[in-house]
Amino acid sequence: MILIKNITVRYEEKTVLDRFSLELPEHGITALSGPSGCGKTTLLRVMAGLQPVEGGTAVLPPWPVLLFQENRLLPWRTVGQHIADVLPRDRRGEVGRWLALAELEGEENSYPAALSGGMGRRLALARALACGGGLILLDEPFTGVDAPRAGRILERIRALGTPVVLSSHEKEVVDLCDRVIPLKGPPLHLAVF
Numbered sequence: 151m152i153l154i155k156n157i158t159v160r161y162e163e164k165t166v167l168d169r170f171s172l173e174l175p176e177h178g179i180t181a182l183s184g185p186s187g188c189g190k191t192t193l194l195r196v197m198a199g200l201q202p203v204e205g206g207t208a209v210l211p212p213w214p215v216l217l218f219q220e221n222r223l224l225p226w227r228t229v230g231q232h233i234a235d236v237l238p239r240d241r242r243g244e245v246g247r248w249l250a251l252a253e254l255e256g257e258e259n260s261y262p263a264a265l266s267g268g269m270g271r272r273l274a275l276a277r278a279l280a281c282g283g284g285l286i287l288l289d290e291p292f293t294g295v296d297a298p299r300a301g302r303i304l305e306r307i308r309a310l311g312t313p314v315v316l317s318s319h320e321k322e323v324v325d326l327c328d329r330v331i332p333l334k335g336p337p338l339h340l341a342v343f
């Protein structure tokens with residue numbers, strides 16, 4: 151069970167989450183949808199334990215991993231090194247597996263400057279997934295990625311068997327998810343699913 155109950159998030163005068171509650175099963179892919187600025191990133195940060203909140207409770211699987219909206223790639227590390235850097239020594243052999251998941255085979259020795267926007271996004275996604283964890287949180291994971299490829303990658307993520315919560319503006323991506331949580335413009339109201 152993934153449970154968030156009565157959580158409030160304020161940025162100075164602005165209330166983004168107002169006694170917000172959400173209950174999700176611990177399997178499958180959940181999409182957060184809604185207009186820009188409605189609080190999707192804020193909610194993902196709450197679930198990752200990165201966001202200071204007022205009141206309420208959260209019951210979440212251990213070791214959440216969050217893909218940020220920005221790629222945060224390192225210009226001086228190759229594609230393969232980005233993955234190897236987050237793997238423990240005894241799992242270094244998995245680099246190819248994570249690159250294949252993100253359809254980045256053959257790019258292992260490329261540097262970020264040589265990647266297209268969508269390729270950079272897929273590298274950031276592969277790196278986040280390689281971290282492992284009990285809950286996968288993805289903030290706009292397929293920015294710049296064509297819809298057919300995004301669909302293939304999302305099905306591979308589903309096969310990992312770890313619960314996923316993602317934000318997306320892309321209808322093709324949202325349609326592939328198991329459930330959708332619509333977040334309205336601020337202030338947010340109670341949304342239990």
Ligand SMILES: Nc1ncnc2c1ncn2[C@@H]1O[C@H](COP(=O)(O)OP(=O)(O)OP(=O)(O)O)[C@@H](O)[C@H]1O
Pocket residue numbers: 161164166184185186187188189190191192193219317336
């Ligand atoms: N650090 C911050 N300081 C002040 N206000 C913030 C901060 N972070 C977010 N906000 C505000 O909180 C609201 C929700 O932002 P958030 O990034 O969660 O929205 P979002 O739904 O993810 O948007 P987008 O789809 O554009 O990524 C916005 O009004 C934004 O201006």
